Amino acid sequence: MPSYDSEFKSVIAKVRAHEKWFSQSLPMIASENVASRRVRDVMASDLGHRYAEGWPGERVYAGCKFIDQIELQAIALGKKLFRAEFIDVRPISGVVANLAVYSALSGPGDTMLALSIPNGGHISHGKKDFSGSAGLVHSLEIEYFAFDKDEMNIDVDASKKRIKAKKSVRLAMFGGSLFLFPHPVKELAEIIRDAGGTVCYDAAHVAGLIAGGMFQDPLREGAQVMTFSTHKTLFGPQGGAVVSKAEFADQLKKAVFPGTTSNHHLHSVAGKALVFAEFLEFGRKYAKDVVVNAQALAQKLASLGEKVLGEKNGYTKSHQVAVDVIKYSDGGTLEKRLEAQNIVVNRQLIPGDLQAGRHYTNPGGIRLGVAELTRLGMGKGEMAEVAEIIHLAMAGKRKREVTGRIREMRKDFQTVKYSFSDSPAYFFR
Ligand SMILES: *Cc1c(COP(=O)(O)O)cnc(C)c1O
Numbered sequence: 001m002p003s004y005d006s007e008f009k010s011v012i013a014k015v016r017a018h019e020k021w022f023s024q025s026l027p028m029i030a031s032e033n034v035a036s037r038r039v040r041d042v043m044a045s046d047l048g049h050r051y052a053e054g055w056p057g058e059r060v061y062a063g064c065k066f067i068d069q070i071e072l073q074a075i076a077l078g079k080k081l082f083r084a085e086f087i088d089v090r091p092i093s094g095v096v097a098n099l100a101v102y103s104a105l106s107g108p109g110d111t112m113l114a115l116s117i118p119n120g121g122h123i124s125h126g127k128k129d130f131s132g133s134a135g136l137v138h139s140l141e142i143e144y145f146a147f148d149k150d151e152m153n154i155d156v157d158a159s160k161k162r163i164k165a166k167k168s169v170r171l172a173m174f175g176g177s178l179f180l181f182p183h184p185v186k187e188l189a190e191i192i193r194d195a196g197g198t199v200c201y202d203a204a205h206v207a208g209l210i211a212g213g214m215f216q217d218p219l220r221e222g223a224q225v226m227t228f229s230t231h232k233t234l235f236g237p238q239g240g241a242v243v244s245k246a247e248f249a250d251q252l253k254k255a256v257f258p259g260t261t262s263n264h265h266l267h268s269v270a271g272k273a274l275v276f277a278e279f280l281e282f283g284r285k286y287a288k289d290v291v292v293n294a295q296a297l298a299q300k301l302a303s304l305g306e307k308v309l310g311e312k313n314g315y316t317k318s319h320q321v322a323v324d325v326i327k328y329s330d331g332g333t334l335e336k337r338l339e340a341q342n343i344v345v346n347r348q349l350i351p352g353d354l355q356a357g358r359h360y361t362n363p364g365g366i367r368l369g370v371a372e373l374t375r376l377g378m379g380k381g382e383m384a385e386v387a388e389i390i391h392l393a394m395a396g397k398r399k400r401e402v403t404g405r406i407r408e409m410r411k412d413f414q415t416v417k418y419s420f421s422d423s424p425a426y427f428f429r
Pocket of ligand 1: 031095121122175177229230240
């Protein structure tokens with residue numbers, strides 16, 4: 001009989017190695033963050049073994065006495081945090097929340113307005129030709145918002161023309177993955193509604209900034225529905241949610257269950273309740289610090305000669321900084337070069353890439369996020385050092401100095417802040 005004990009142990013050893021590596025790195029993937037100890041504890045609790053299915057009080061499974069109470073608390077806290085008439089905390093990810101919205105509010109062949117991917121759109125808003133969820137899973141036709149590269153934002157007038165040229169628009173999905181500046185929801189909501197469309201906003205990246213009052217407030221600006229991930233700038237467990245005006249509640253509930261999930265992740269629901277409470281208490285300060293840090297990083301990189309996008313509008317009003325790296329080679333090469341020096345970032349398609357023949361594997365940019373570094377306690381001073389380190393690392397000539405400076409700097413940043421008590425960021429044994 002073979003024993004798989006050594007396989008078992010080797011997986012554990014790799015998890016340990018991953019944590020050690022990240023504790024000595026600069027984790028700057030813009031869609032990532034780090035959760036507090038109590039959130040991580042509930043993720044490992046018995047809730048993660050259970051089934052509920054359905055709405056609290058109307059479950060398909062027994063054993064939900066406490067689960068129902070937790071989910072109702074998550075709902076109450078989430079509604080308060082986003083000042084929303086309705087929230088469903090069951091979607092198991094941001095993409096699943098988007099699929100629920102498409103299911104509830106559109107049908108096959110309908111047209112949805114969204115951003116193209118080089119202009120910041122997400123693959124879940126994408127066309128069938130690119131295997132995007134909207135096209136491939138839901139057979140939606142996608143019409144793009146017009147985009148202004150200098151503004152790094154949706155072009156309002158040109159988008160209005162595109163909307164008017166359509167017979168009907170069923171949905172509009174604001175929001176994106178490369179997301180530097182608030183979108184013109186207010187400016188476009190009315191014309192979208194006049195064209196027969198529901199105004200939606202994908203806050204996967206910026207939910208924490210919205211909750212903290214630092215970006216824009218889509219539900220007050222004309223958006224009727226908003227989806228988000230719970231683990232990007234909102235520093236919770238991996239998961240999704242959807243909020244909306246009350247009139248969409250019944251349709252959305254059915255689209256979430258049974259439409260797009262059977263069991264939802266109950267441990268994650270408990271984690272969502274905790275992170276909503278953390279955000280109600282600490283979210284304003286956190287969101288402000290994130291944006292200040294992103295702007296400090298962008299300014300320092302620009303002063304070192306890097307080509308930071310969005311210059312016309314002060315580089316960024318979110319947690320992200322986008323850098324055109326074509327002078328070095330391309331974003332794919334830079335992503336690998338930085339990873340080899342313990343700086344973890346994404347390559348990023350940027351406006352103009354497709355016309356120039358650049359594609360997803362070797363795009364023109366990289367995207368930097370400061371949400372996680374901020375949660376670890378870094379401030380403006382550290383952002384100047386991070387910018388210098390990244391600038392050196394991009395040239396790729398002083399690798400030992402780069403990894404040494406990061407290790408030294410990270411010694412003071414091993415703790416998760418902005419929660420009811422500070423907790424270790426890395427504790428897997
Ligand atoms: C990350 C992202 C998603 C997907 O969220 P998951 O939680 O990973 O499923 C959806 N929309 C946008 C705009 C995103 O950036």
